[in-house]
Amino acid sequence: MKPLRLGIAGLGTVGGGLVRLLAAHGDRLALRTGRPIEITAVSARDPGKDRGLGDLLAGATFYADAVALARDPSVDVLVELIGGETVAKPAVEAALDLGKPVVTANKALLAHHGLDLARRAEAAGVSINFEAAVAGGIPVVKALREGLAGNRIEGVFGILNGTSNYILTGMAETGASFADALGEAQRLGYAEADPGFDVDGVDAAHKLTLLASLAFGAAVDFGAVHVEGIRGVSALDIAFARELGFRIKLVGIAKAADGGLDVRVHPVMVPAGTALSHVDGVFNGVVVQGDFVDQMVFEGRGAGAGPTASAVMADIVDVALGLRLPLYGVPVASLGKAEVIPVTARFGASYLRLSVVDRPGVIADIAAILRDEQVSIESLLQRGRAPGEAVPVVIVTHEVREAALAKALARIGALESVLEPPTMIRIEEIRRA
Amino acid sequence: MKPLRLGIAGLGTVGGGLVRLLAAHGDRLALRTGRPIEITAVSARDPGKDRGLGDLLAGATFYADAVALARDPSVDVLVELIGGETVAKPAVEAALDLGKPVVTANKALLAHHGLDLARRAEAAGVSINFEAAVAGGIPVVKALREGLAGNRIEGVFGILNGTSNYILTGMAETGASFADALGEAQRLGYAEADPGFDVDGVDAAHKLTLLASLAFGAAVDFGAVHVEGIRGVSALDIAFARELGFRIKLVGIAKAADGGLDVRVHPVMVPAGTALSHVDGVFNGVVVQGDFVDQMVFEGRGAGAGPTASAVMADIVDVALGLRLPLYGVPVASLGKAEVIPVTARFGASYLRLSVVDRPGVIADIAAILRDEQVSIESLLQRGRAPGEAVPVVIVTHEVREAALAKALARIGALESVLEPPTMIRIEEIRRA
Missing domain, CATH: 3.40.50.720 (NAD(P)-binding Rossmann-like Domain)
Structure with a gap:
């Protein structure tokens, strides 16, 4: 032949x-x-x-x-x-x-111009394959376009950036600060000299945009995706997370939600023992939840010459076999709506860390603000005693609308006894009921 | 259309x-x-x-x-x-x-007659798809035939039987005996009234035969696969495993080996924290190691109406898309050799548990036999003191040829001070160097 x-x-x-x-x-x-x-x-x-x-x-x-x-x-x-x-x-x-036909590993190109390229490919009657653009060697594009095609996808959760995961894992293992763990990653070649693309969540958001589009058969607008990186995660947060039974990971989340799609990248507290909590170092992990398959977990190397070449070759094999699929799994004319809801509409639990002056009445002031904004406290930790000095206070909230929480945090941050802007890290269970 | x-x-x-x-x-x-x-x-x-x-x-x-x-x-x-x-x-x-074309979930049929059916399908120019035959909803057949096609596969390791995994997980969580955990699984509908097919490893071996054939492009003979089930795993072994930093899982293993393929199903001690160690309950997990992709892990539900239907539908979608692949990924005429090496040729570490009379000299006798057969001891635990009574002795060996270990165990079992046939559970790291 x-x-x-x-x-x-x-x-x-x-x-x-x-x-x-x-x-x-x-x-x-x-x-x-x-x-x-x-x-x-x-x-x-x-x-x-x-x-x-x-x-x-x-x-x-x-x-x-x-x-x-x-x-x-x-x-x-x-x-x-x-x-x-x-x-x-x-x-x-x-x-x-x-x-x-085109085979590409280019997440930025597809995140920004995927819909236009999908139209061009359809007009030409050829495919664009991009397994290597998302999660390196993990065949998750194939899983979403083919292997799990019989499902209505309910959610996709991914650790999609190996550099950030390497840094967070290093911080958890050694107690290092973000800056030190980044420096170590740079020395070892796991992070670029200019690491912003990775540690600010942009790369993960490119990949998430593609996963979300595949999962929901809709061209998700990259610009509408809420993106936060890991620069604000401190060694203190990682230590508290462990004490509370969580791990902190940079997670891309795409879920079906009331009124649209909930698509965002940010640091997440995941409960220890759940699927993404033990995806460490440069590994990537993707959880897919579907109505028939329930929960699927994929784990593998998200970057590097070998794993990425493996994914590129899988796409080439598909071309050689004559397989031709629309970029997003369904033809452009049949794409669904992909309205991304604002992150303020999120309803979920959060971890809050405040640096407060250790003196009577501070906790009462904070609790009063949370009560006023109807943010319910699941647990509160105050560690160390240093009268008149700064001490950390950690609060885990019950599920709450994020807009309400943001209002509360603005008020708390303005208290004279609160010494730094509050840290907020969202908690996500990432498991089926 | x-x-x-x-x-x-x-x-x-x-x-x-x-x-x-x-x-x-x-x-x-x-x-x-x-x-x-x-x-x-x-x-x-x-x-x-x-x-x-x-x-x-x-x-x-x-x-x-x-x-x-x-x-x-x-x-x-x-x-x-x-x-x-x-x-x-x-x-x-x-x-x-x-x-x-045929879509089937029938592992027994394919494990026994796959080669003949592959020939028939090729002669007819149609495909046999069988995603649902292995690991339920996990698209691992597609991963091996397509997504990881660019790799020489070096090893496949799978928790492939949900019933056995549910029982072992139950034993680990509650300290129950095999019999009690099986009874509980039967009450809950996770085990059949006649559980032999699941707990004796036959079902896992059917699935492993298919995975091995796909992974190595060779029709593996089901009859040559070494199969042991979990009836011999005791609550004591599970407790010792945890103490030594392992979990006990029923694992199907297919590895490239000198002189052929190493294909076997048996209880395995996997180090805690490695890929399969946290696949619990009715979930299945498959690790695939390839020369370019390195290590991939898949986890999901291995049975049930929804996950299995999801897999069947993926196969139907492939037929609808016109995708046509040979059963084992390569045409029958191009299949490689699949000589399964005997389990006695295995070279690896093992856990041994002996029930011995607590009296001076017993350990020395055992150690002498191990030395004679050149089995090197990595660690030895003797728990509890009860002079003249039975006490357990646990030994972890260094890597050793299994034939030598078997000889040593036969001699140890014949010692008058050893009260029961020795228990042996193989240790497998299941991770890349």
């Missing part, structure tokens, strides 16, 4: 991993798909650079321009591993417009 | 669940597949029985004979949910011989 000819745009970590994977397993893959898979062309900013790939690309045409690669008539499929939008978007569009 | 017309053989728990699922989500599924999915015919032993399905099958033809159902020209796909071999096998064969 005719070979499937790949054009690989981008020869970074993932591109190199893919080249190695195909060299290692090309024969096995040909047996699975019934046709050889070949790399006929590649593009990279610096074609001359030594990437340690030996002569694995000896037969391939080199392009400096990804659009030219996409247009090469000897390329059947564009494999876009550049990242970002500037170069990647025109290359992907060029491939689609020529009726070539 | 033309509807996909299902013939459902078997209207038990899973069949009923599937009928309900299609009633609930037929419209959503038609959007995903681009064609309506309809139930045109069903078969059941007692067509008149009230199954609480109301008029959901009002338009369907009822057959008492599954083969007649398979042959009905208005049936495009046979969905075989009968179980066993007597009735299911001729029905599946009839469908395949008429060029109709």
Whole structure:
């Protein structure tokens, strides 16, 4: 049978991993798909650079321009591993417009332009596959588009950013501050010199936007997703979390809710022993809740050359097998509504940490404000005694509308005896009733 | 587009669940597949029985004979949910011989006759899909045939039988004996009146045979798989396991090994904190290790109407989408060798529990035998003192060839001061280096 000819745009970590994977397993893959898979062309900013790939690309045409690669008539499929939008978007569009399927690991591109690209792909009658864009090696896109297709999805919860999870795990294990744990992650190559994309939740939000869109058959607007990162999580919070029976994780949440979808990324207190609580280090984890399957948990490496190349190859295999699915699982014309509700509409429990002056009456003032705003206290801890000095007070609330809690926190923060802006971390059970 | 017309053989728990699922989500599924999915015919032993399905099958033809159902020209796909071999096998064969794809949840049928059915399906140019046959709602067949296709699989480890896992979890939580925990599981409907199929490891071995065949692209001979159940696991072993930092689980293991495949089902001591250690109750869990993806973990419900129907529907969706894969991922002609090595060739650590007379010299005799057979002791616990009475001695060995250990255990068991046949439970790390 005719070979499937790949054009690989981008020869970074993932591109190199893919080249190695195909060299290692090309024969096995040909047996699975019934046709050889070949790399006929590649593009990279610096074609001359030594990437340690030996002569694995000896037969391939080199392009400096990804659009030219996409247009090469000897390329059947564009494999876009550049990242970002500037170069990647025109290359992907060029491939689609020529009726070539696209395999991509580019979450930012799809989070921002997914709907437009889905339309283009449909018009061209080809697919865009993006398993590697979400949760690295975990085949969760396939699970949502195919394996769990028989379910109405009720919720998706994911630890989607390995860098943040590595930092939070390090803080929990060593008691380090965020800054120190970040520094350690940077030394080990798990965090970038400019870590904002990871630790501010943007990367996780890109991935969550895609998961939410797949789960609910609706193009979720990235701009409407509430995003908070982990810079505000302190060693104190992590210690209190453990004492209260929780772990703190950066979690992407997408749930069906009254009036729309509840889609947000922020630090979450998850009860110890529940599914995401033991996903540690650079691992990713995704929980999917469906009406028939109940709760499914997926765990694996969310980044790195090998796992990401594994996901890219799964997409290429699907193309080779002739499988063609709409980007979001259903055609654009059939997409549902995806109104993202504001986070102030959240109804749930929260952890609050206040730094207060240790003197009589402070707790009473705080309790009075919470009562006024109808925030009910589940537990309250005051640790250490230091009359006249700052001490931490930790409060776990019962379930409450977040708008009410925000009002209470604004009033509490304004108290003269409260020394810092209150810390609030949402509690999510992430388990079925 | 033309509807996909299902013939459902078997209207038990899973069949009923599937009928309900299609009633609930037929419209959503038609959007995903681009064609309506309809139930045109069903078969059941007692067509008149009230199954609480109301008029959901009002338009369907009822057959008492599954083969007649398979042959009905208005049936495009046979969905075989009968179980066993007597009735299911001729029905599946009839469908395949008429060029109709088959979706089945029947692990016993495929474990015993998979290779023959794979040949028939290939000859007819149709697929046999069996997501529901392994690990219920967990889309692990799809993961192995598609999502992880870019990997050389190195090992698969699964908690595949919910009944056994429920019993072991109950024993761990309450300190109950096997008999009492089984009784409780039977009262709650999690174990059959005749529980042998589940607690003796046969069901897990059926599923493991399929996972191993998929993972290694080779038709594994069910008869060569070493199978031990959980009847020999005592409350004492569970307590010692916890003290030593382990959990006891019934695990199916399939690993690439020198000279073939290492495929076995037996109770395993897994270190607390590793992937399968916290898969509790009726949940199933599967760990897949691949050379590029590293370690993947899947967790979900392994049985029940909803999860199993979810898996069956995923297979039906694949048929509707025109996806056609060989049963074991590669065509029969390309299957690899699947020589299962004997369990005596295993090289690993083990837990031993002996009931010995508490008197001087007993430990020395045991240690001498272990030394003679070159079994090295990692730790030894002797609990309780009762001179002249029976006391338990627990030994954890270093890694050793199982044949040598078996020889040592035979000699130890023959000692006059050793009062019961020694208990041996294998230790498996189930994590990547």
